Amino acid sequence: MSTVIASYPTSHHLIGDRAKYPDNEDVRRRHDQSIGLFHHVRTISPNLSTIMAESDVAQDIPTSPTSLTSPTSLETLSKSSPPPSSWQRIYSIISYTPQRCRYDPAQPPRFSMPLNLLFGFAGAFTVANLYYNHPILNILADDFGVSHEKVSLVPTLMQAGYAIGLLLLCPLGDIFKRRAFVLNLVFFTATVWIGLCLTTSFPLFCFLSFLTAVTTVTPQLMLPLVGDLAPLHRRATALSIVTSGLMLGLLLARVLSGVITYYTSWRNIYWLSLGLQYLIFVLLWLFMPDYPSKNPDGLNYFKMLWSIITMLFHEPVLVQACLVGFCTSTTFTSFWTTLTFLLSSEPYNYSTLVIGLFALIGILSMTVGPPYSRFVIDRFVPLFSVILGEFIVLIGIIIGTFIGTFTVAGPVIQAFLLDLGLQTAQIANRSSIYAIAPKARNRVNTAFMLSVFCGQLTGTAVGNHVYAQGGWIKSGSTSIGFIGAALVVCFARAPWEKGWVGWSRGWGIRRRDLGTMTGDAESGTLSDGQKKGDGDVGKAAGAEVEVRDDDVGSRGEKIGDAVETEKEIEMLGFGKR
Numbered sequence: 001m002s003t004v005i006a007s008y009p010t011s012h013h014l015i016g017d018r019a020k021y022p023d024n025e026d027v028r029r030r031h032d033q034s035i036g037l038f039h040h041v042r043t044i045s046p047n048l049s050t051i052m053a054e055s056d057v058a059q060d061i062p063t064s065p066t067s068l069t070s071p072t073s074l075e076t077l078s079k080s081s082p083p084p085s086s087w088q089r090i091y092s093i094i095s096y097t098p099q100r101c102r103y104d105p106a107q108p109p110r111f112s113m114p115l116n117l118l119f120g121f122a123g124a125f126t127v128a129n130l131y132y133n134h135p136i137l138n139i140l141a142d143d144f145g146v147s148h149e150k151v152s153l154v155p156t157l158m159q160a161g162y163a164i165g166l167l168l169l170c171p172l173g174d175i176f177k178r179r180a181f182v183l184n185l186v187f188f189t190a191t192v193w194i195g196l197c198l199t200t201s202f203p204l205f206c207f208l209s210f211l212t213a214v215t216t217v218t219p220q221l222m223l224p225l226v227g228d229l230a231p232l233h234r235r236a237t238a239l240s241i242v243t244s245g246l247m248l249g250l251l252l253a254r255v256l257s258g259v260i261t262y263y264t265s266w267r268n269i270y271w272l273s274l275g276l277q278y279l280i281f282v283l284l285w286l287f288m289p290d291y292p293s294k295n296p297d298g299l300n301y302f303k304m305l306w307s308i309i310t311m312l313f314h315e316p317v318l319v320q321a322c323l324v325g326f327c328t329s330t331t332f333t334s335f336w337t338t339l340t341f342l343l344s345s346e347p348y349n350y351s352t353l354v355i356g357l358f359a360l361i362g363i364l365s366m367t368v369g370p371p372y373s374r375f376v377i378d379r380f381v382p383l384f385s386v387i388l389g390e391f392i393v394l395i396g397i398i399i400g401t402f403i404g405t406f407t408v409a410g411p412v413i414q415a416f417l418l419d420l421g422l423q424t425a426q427i428a429n430r431s432s433i434y435a436i437a438p439k440a441r442n443r444v445n446t447a448f449m450l451s452v453f454c455g456q457l458t459g460t461a462v463g464n465h466v467y468a469q470g471g472w473i474k475s476g477s478t479s480i481g482f483i484g485a486a487l488v489v490c491f492a493r494a495p496w497e498k499g500w501v502g503w504s505r506g507w508g509i510r511r512r513d514l515g516t517m518t519g520d521a522e523s524g525t526l527s528d529g530q531k532k533g534d535g536d537v538g539k540a541a542g543a544e545v546e547v548r549d550d551d552v553g554s555r556g557e558k559i560g561d562a563v564e565t566e567k568e569i570e571m572l573g574f575g576k577r
Contacts, residue, residue, distance in 0.1 A: 095183070114287075115289070116226070116238050117241065118283055120241045120244060123222060123246045124246065126218050126277070126280065127249040128253035130250075131253035132273060135352065136257055136261045136266050137154065139261055154206060157206055160213075161209070162213045165215060166220060166446055169214070170443075170449070172301075175294075175299055177293050178221055179289065182288065185218050185221075186281045189212050190274060192215075219242070219245075226242055228291065228441065236378045236427055236428070240373035240423070247423055251362045252359070254356055258356030294441070295439060307440070307443060316497075318433050318436060318447060320490070321448055324486045326451045327482045328455070328482070330458050331393060331459060333460045334479055335400075335415070338463050338464070341467060342411065343411070358412075361412055362418075365415075365417075368420055369420075369423045369427060380509045381509050383428070383494075384495070384509040386428045387490045389421040390490060393418055393421035393483055396416070396421065400418075401414075404472060430448070433445070466478050495507065
């Protein structure tokens, strides 16, 4: 509104003209309109009183003008402000928050199961955008008239774009309100996706694939939000539903793309994705709760990016999770890449359709994640579930590697156990790292996901190279080595150890920050470990216990100011722990 004052320079002169020409009706009329305008602005925006008091124009304005209610002042005000552009109107509609979704400190949003499932659904069919092209690269090459080597640029560019989005966009979740940020990214991705459905130019297809991949990071903004909204003793369960959605999207994209393209055109899977993305946008617009920024005063963007690196020098839990995530994710992409070579050759000779249906085995394992998280990860220290997940993966790889060359039961068992173990380890790792710094969960998540992403790229490259050199058994043996390295990292640091390496605080697997699962955690009273500051959780995790089970939105306000300030100084600066 201050621009209205600045853009109306004739007001001061009209006041002088009114005194100079008292009998001029035109001057009197314009004078009254000018005074009415300023008092209307003052009325509808009291915060501008300081600005108006400092302006020389305000000195000549009468305190009670007769034209205060003049309708012409409203007309002048509307004419002096330029109408909003189409983009501004679209942005205002996207960013609008329905009444039921608005944040109320007195009644913070409740993280219900339907909302949890909505986040899982949105994550599944958002991350699927990255994988629709994988099983149909040969079809894309024929349709665009390019070589198979050149069409491989499409998944490469999408993976690169996703990595850039993780690094440059996800940390902004620690500054912006997540609802508006997520909705704008989803709408932008869906709108640009129309070009992928229509274009016949391969360079344009590559560019749009890269651009949409950059903004397809909304699931990685939802996961830290789940960490904010979900009660502490149900956090792992809530995270498992969204994480299962991500894994489901990764596998389901391959199945849907292969089947639909086999029977129809490859463009139909892209049209289906377009419809799903707009459906996700509408559902999130209707039901996603608003939540205040974790850092309402703002942060310097470049210092915020630098803080991701500094965290790796201050947070042993994060570094341990990143190393384990890197090693485990290499085995996932190595298996699914080389599986195609194994099943398409002797003694199987399966078609691409049958090979694509193998992803359904991985989808089956997704259903085990949420109940496992509810009864195990939420009750025991995360490292226990990480180690258990690594052993599940190891058993699956050993079975699949050494019997997969002569019976299809090997790859089937490996696919199920690999996905189950990977999901178990990832959920547990997220549960542990989200307790590190409540105000920096998006940056913590960025560091973890970048390590997982680098592991996936490494697994694809190493798996293909080793398979070409020594076949299925040698490729599987390499994966066994990666899991062995992950287990070494797990056992190098006990769950209650405060330093980088050691077992000084024991290997107790029961969580000490929840009290009794049916009593203290739900009533809000502190357990003995929290009262006495037992272990790490006396300050960090104990501060997150909520007064009520449903008062999930107020957890951030319950964290001690001293603890939060110390954490922020450590991340943004170079202070000692």
